[in-house]
Amino acid sequence: MRFNRLDLNLLVALDALLTECSITKAAERLNLSPSATSNALARLREYFDDELLVQVGRRMEPTPRAQGLHEAVRDVLVRVDSAIAIQPEFQPAQSDRVFRVFVSDYTQMVFVPHVLALAQAERCSARFEFLPQVSNPQRSLERGEADLLIIPRGFVSPDHPEEKLYDEEFTCVVWRDSALARGELSFDRYVAARHVVMQPPGSVGDSFEAWFVKRYGITRQVAVTSYGFSSLPPMVVGTDFIATVHKRLALQMQAAFPIELRAPPLPMPAMEQGLQWHKYRTQDPGLVWLRKLLHRAARAMDGEAG
Structure with a gap:
């Protein structure tokens, strides 16, 4: 043509x-x-x-x-x-489609299992590819390389539709035998401590937590940087370091590592985890189904936490 x-x-x-x-x-x-x-x-x-x-x-x-x-x-x-x-209708049990979703390692650990369990319950035969948010995932959405982004709402693109999936609180994690595990975790002790932080790979930007802390004019003493959230809690073990991480992730890690959780000694509002898709794919039947599935998974996760 x-x-x-x-x-x-x-x-x-x-x-x-x-x-x-x-x-x-x-x-x-x-x-x-x-x-x-x-x-x-x-x-x-x-x-x-x-x-x-x-x-x-x-x-x-x-x-x-x-x-x-x-x-x-x-x-x-x-x-x-x-x-x-795009096919005019979507039958999850008869589909050979591949859904490409950009997520963080935190999201894969705490949220994705609920998604896959619900997909299995519907006998979904589509395949899921969870891809890392290494640098500017919005560009991948623009180019059609990603079907969905699961990303904090503060980082979504203004050019495409998005909606909130769930809220996530933050907590501080310390080794249970460290000095920081004894007594109150005050603001002064938090600032004076050495921190383990996540630095997004392939990017000069900050994670949500680091960005928020900077708003308060705090310069933390960074002892260790990692490219993933899930590695932060284990890295404080055997040290006097501290990590500020998603609460759901910290609770999972607490079952496997000798760590304790402490409330952050500074006001830190919950993170709003968002869901974003390309504006041209709002009516895509497969993505309509998947977005509904993700919201059901968020409700299931919240119900489990309750």
């Missing part, structure tokens, strides 16, 4: 080429030979009268024209996928 003399199949090739910045990797993504992909690039260069990708050292870099095209092309492809490729 052609539009303004452009073979629309070439838009898929252009998206792959600009995403991978490599003919070989784009060919693998498209399930084509490198020569066929190279030929597609030549046709695209002719149509747009631009090199699109240029060799810089050992890698290829997009031209300014290509950079301007990429998001527009991705938007078109997501619209097409949303309008045409």
Whole structure:
């Protein structure tokens, strides 16, 4: 099919080429030979009268024209996928669909088991891929690489619909034989302590907890950084370190490690865990089903906690 003399199949090739910045990797993504992909690039260069990708050292870099095209092309492809490729109804017990959901390790530990249990109860045959939120997961949502984000609402994109899943409180975790486990955990002791914190991988941003603490003008003494939340409670064992983590996660860890929980000595409101999806996929029957399932899982989790 052609539009303004452009073979629309070439838009898929252009998206792959600009995403991978490599003919070989784009060919693998498209399930084509490198020569066929190279030929597609030549046709695209002719149509747009631009090199699109240029060799810089050992890698290829997009031209300014290509950079301007990429998001527009991705938007078109997501619209097409949303309008045409999605089935008119979703039967969980008969589906071979793959749901790609970006989550933190904390979410996988405390929330995802409830999701999978409910999916199993419905004999769901779809597959779930839980992917790490390593850097700017909103971009993956924009590009159609993720179906859903489960993320604190303070970090959601303003460009797409979102809703609250559940609230999560924070607690402080210390080794049960440490000095911090004896007596009151005062504000001064908290500030003076050495902290174990999570730093999001591939990002210079902060976790929700660290961001909030900074709002109070507190500079904590960081002893250890980790790329995941679930590693924080075990890391305080055998030390006088302290970690501030999600309460549900800390309660799980308390059953396995010699740790104690202490209320944070500063006002710390609950985190609102949010759910976000692409605006073009609001009516996608599969995602409508999955969003409802996630809300049921949140209610099940809250009921278990109660």
